Amino acid sequence: MSKSHTLKLISSSIRTCLLCLTLSFAHSGALAQQTVPDTIAQRAIACAACHGKEGRATNEGYFPRIAGKPAGYLYNQLVNFREGRRSYPAMTYMVAHLSDTYLKEMAEHFANLHPPYPPPQPANLPASTLERGKALVFSGDQSRNIPACIACHGEKLTGLLPSVPSLVGLPRDYLNAQFGAWKSGSRKAAAPDCMAQISKQLSVDEISAVSAWLAAQPVPENMAAAPAHSVKLPIPCGSVPQ
Template sequence: MRKRISVPLLALVLASLLVWPLCVLAQSEAVPAFKQLDSLEARVQGCVTCHGQSGQGTNNGYYPRIAGKPAGYLYNQLVAFRDGTRRYPPMNYLVAYLPDPYLREIAEYFAKLQPPFAAREPVTAEPAVLARGQKLVNSGDTGKGVPACVACHGNTLTGMEPGIPGLAGVRSTYIVAQLTRWRVGERHATEPDCMKRVATRLSDSDIAAVAAWLGQQPPPQNPAPESSNLVRMPFACGSQR
């Protein structure tokens, strides 16, 4: 004797059969929209949360300008954060499982951006401090074996291809922090580590002077990094390989 299917159960089965094709159709139509979200602009949202929508950096100096920096430099930093040779927990976690091609895409994306530079910082340093900073940046200190910053970072401080970053538009607090970390051995670059050689020859007051003077400079008319020029560089530098 066959069992009767209750009316409510039969209604549920029929409704399911009617709804199923609609669900399949809705999913197939949603795929293109999802693919549009899977763009590089969407993927870098984790970066722009801290570094600004166009990589322009923030006023507090802890999140530097990354827009327009050489792609090779940005890629090297992302790899260093991923592999733990450069330590900053939020960045280490963010890129921990990203493969090299993905990191290179991110680097090339921000290298192409050229948003306006932030306004100059208010003058707080004494004239003598700014004068010392200007000398170190433009001429160096031969007595200490410190080359001029412009010898590597470019005459207008916009960096040098492929791996030397621009200093224009970077807040003084960030410059102080990074030079100090290099000097005490917390930050490293590919050997030969030319920045380590420079930073270990700078005193606290030298670092403060360089950072203060750089923070007062107007934005460059042409923000593009200079072409590679190994001849003019005072030291061999692993970042330029």
């Protein structure tokens, strides 16, 4: 191969490289000009990794549905993670440096979403166990000062504004895990911590019965939480304004 031919090949290669670099920079510039919308919906996409699209939950039973929950409840939980009353590394990391205003905005966003619910989970416990769970939900156990679930979470178990959540439409594993966390003290809320007080009095079998019965219930057509102050709570609860 002659020297002149070699130089031509080198020159051609250099021109090709320069053209590729030029196109690459042009493409990078075009990408840089594409702006991500600064909306709460865009920021909330990160939540979908665990809580599902629009906060509707996924098949992973330990992550709850957050869509449609009362904004006050969601805000309280975000603050609890930030302040260490609840412990889950991913949540703590995400909210550690977020302001109250930002957390309220996030809570309002998910409170206003209402995607469809999944079908209820089949209950695979004996009928007598499920009846015990149902009895605790509707009547509690007065001999141990355990109030009925409906006394705080509403007759339809759809929650109470502004900060008591619904109990229907949640996975059994999540319900069991939260009862267990309150019972062990790893989940806390503002004092007086009413759910910790109740959970510590329930046996493991009773917790399993309540969780299984709740998870097996179909959600009502109207999942709206009961109006604020429409229910007088049977025991003091620091997370619920009176």
